[in-house]
Amino acid sequence: MTLYIDADACPVKDEAERVATRHGLRMVIVSNGGLRPSRNPLVETVIVPDGPDVADMWIAERAGPGDVVVTGDIPLAAKCVETGALVLKHNGExxxxANIGNVLATRDLMADLRAADPFRQGGGKGFTKADRSRFLDALERAVRSAGRARE
Structure with missing residues (x-):
């Protein structure tokens, strides 16, 4: 079992590392750069070349059944769900x-709305302590579930 982190703009890398360490899991942090590598021997930092979706493609090519992927990127999440990986957003969702089709459709609708009104302000909610707590709880459950699936 591997825990993959889509690290660009990921607010829960430290929390994921704590869970991975507690369970003795290999954790792979994938980004385009700008991250300080962890000294934790269970954590591997992968720096991919610059380019659109290169980190996403790297994760999608490797994640599969029994793995857990943490990402806020919905198209990447869809690819990983299709391969059988457990996928969590940063807020623990x-x-x-069962739900990836609706999430993709909502993402596309919102992109269309933003494109239709370039002056539209606002949007995303801030990341809260409650989101962090939900993420930790969801990751713990996902790791346990993935472990049972591999047995």
Whole structure:
């Protein structure tokens, strides 16, 4: 089992590392750069070349059944769900075969609305302590579930 982190703009890298360490899991942090590598021997930092979706493609090519992926990128999440990985957003929301279609559709609708009104202000909510707590709880459950699936 591997815990993959789509690290660009990920607010929960430290929390994910604590969970991975507690469970003795390999954790791979993937980004385009700008991250300080962890000294934790369970954590591997992968720096991919610059380019659109290069980190996403790297993760999608490797994640599979029994792995856990943490990402806020919905197209990446869809690819990982399709391969059988457990996927969590940064706020702890699980993305599954049952909900990924609706999440993708909502993402596309919002992109269309933003494109139609370039002066539209606002949007995303701030990341809260409650989001961090939900993420930790969801990651703990996902790791346990993935472990049971591999047995």
């Amino acid at each position: 699980a993305l599954t075969r």
